[in-house]
Amino acid sequence: MTPIPGPIVLLALPLLAASATYLVRRWAILAAFLSSATTGVLAILCLRLPLDRSAFVLGREVAFGRPVVILGRNLILDPASQAWLAFIFALATLFYLIAWRVSQGRSFFPFSLVILSLYALIALLQTFALAVIVFAISTTLAVFMIQGGQRSSVRGAQRYLLVTLLAVPFFLAAAWFMDQSLLHPDNAEMAYRALLPAALGFGLLLAIFPFGTWMPALAADAPPIVTAFIFTTGQAMALFLALAFLRDIPLALNHPATPAAIQLAGLVMAASGGVMASVQRDFGRLFGYAALVSLGVLLLAFGTGGSQGLTLTLLHMINRAVSITLLAAALAILRHQATTDGFAGLGGVARRLPIATVGLMLGGLALAGFPLTAGFATDWAVYRAVSAEPWTWTLILLASSAGIAIGLLRGLNAMLGTDPRDDVARQPVIASLMVLALAAVVIILGFYPQLFLKPVQSAVQAFSLF
């Protein structure tokens, strides 16, 4: 019997699960079980199955590394894509478990599974231009789960859609120049010409200043777990595209202006996000700005260059994902029970929802890079890496972290207020236990930041950028 090729499994399984969850979307427990089981299995397959030979899964032979040709395109799972997909599927499993207890809208399960299938396609495609279009298609689908049936504001979804779609022309232009430079290796000018549109495209996609306004708008409008899905898996795929581009055009990586430009962009993002975070009046926007600051730090880490820089970037990506998940889970409980996340309406809520309050604070502090939290180790490494730059850089980074902390303290002050909200129901048990588990992970990562170092180093080697 012919073994099943890995790419087929990665593409078809989420799509099948999406169809099934769409049918059972009214029963959250069933939809969550189907979704989390699918992504959990896929994450395990990505972590365990070898690419160079077949393996048996539930009695069926699966050739995970075998390429397939669909519509004339070669789909191959390489080690880098395998690691990336393992991360994304594992993260999605967490989101589905949380969404089981705190509703994120009925469209979340089926649409996110289709999006995950598209992310798998991006990782499998060998053509940058097609991968970019597929990413944009995934964004158009994300709009349906961002809006999730709520009627109030469409700003977050619209801005997210706009920046991604605007990036497409730039990427296609860059890809065309890239192809020309590969066709004519003697003409280095073509490769240089790919840099400007690519920089603009990645600027839009990675929310680089001033294109980052969609992040707080999205965090304010969308259900928190949907926001976390986009901030973690979506932005991880954007980073994957950036790495794929740099792998195809090593010239971009070796250009002296590239790391400086990336670092400057990261610094400005962190600074602007920190300032804005300190003056917010609701946890949704605060979440968006804190994630923006953390993304800025991620770019700073990447800008330090070399394989160490990439290792730091990927470690920060994992820590950031855990922190965002914790913050989103706590925020989801808060919005569900208190029906608002505006500071003005949260008086006394901390007493009714102590675990959600702790989750919000800890998640926020982890995104700010505070000691004893997941964010600290990588943020500290970034501070040290930029210490060669003018001292103002370190000061700006510290100030941006302080900005998040100020925003959190203002929120906490409101939640501890003297006007008790008796209408707020008691905290949900299972969802609160999940928050506690995530909080424990955030603290454990604060004490053992090297926990994911080995798989991250393998992923860095697989990318073979340096």
Added chain:
Amino acid sequence: MQESSDLFAFMSGVPAVAGLILTGLTIFLTSDWRLSLTALLIQYVLIGLALTRFVQAEVAIVKILIGVLSVFILYLTARRVQEMSESQQAERGTPRFFGLHVGWAAGPLGLPLRLLVILLVTLGLVRLFNGPRTSLSALPALFAVESLGVSPDIVFVAFWLGSMGMVGLVLSDEPLRVAPALLTILAGFDLGYASLEPSLAIVGFFGALTLLAALAFSYLAIAQGLSTSPAGPDEEEAEP
């Protein structure tokens, strides 16, 4: 047969380019969805027509069909939103020209500002293409459009559509005004890109993206329409 072929070849030249300039202008200027969607429809037909100079007729027809479907999606949505909207009734009293509010109450984003923006964009583009190689006029050179062998009129009209779409995005907030502006940008880009990239896979995926973008904007427009509607379907029913 020869005559119709000659006419077709003629139409795909200057008339198509001139028509595209006008449609870009109309989409930016009007706030009436009927007019803007009609202009968008004509724009897709003209783009298909202009593209017959560079790509196979079948590909051009597919692009026209995708455009027509996108406009149809937006048209159905706009009709539904109009039925739901109360604000339309509230605005009936204000003076209108070309679908735009022209009175002082029209605010900073009304017709006078848009006319001024058109003037600035036109001057900018003319300088971009004819002026000395200063930092601004070097923009086409930066993107190397001149050296790619794309016809200059196509390059100009692609930049024109891109610029009109971009300023339209900046000055608009509602999904039903943002969607035509964004689709204009994508169509303008496609006009230049299709003559360079022959891959059918790219054509197919780009078409799918255009359709899904129209669908996503339609969903957002409906969601926004429901928020202003006094009696829409309940929250869960609005979900896909």
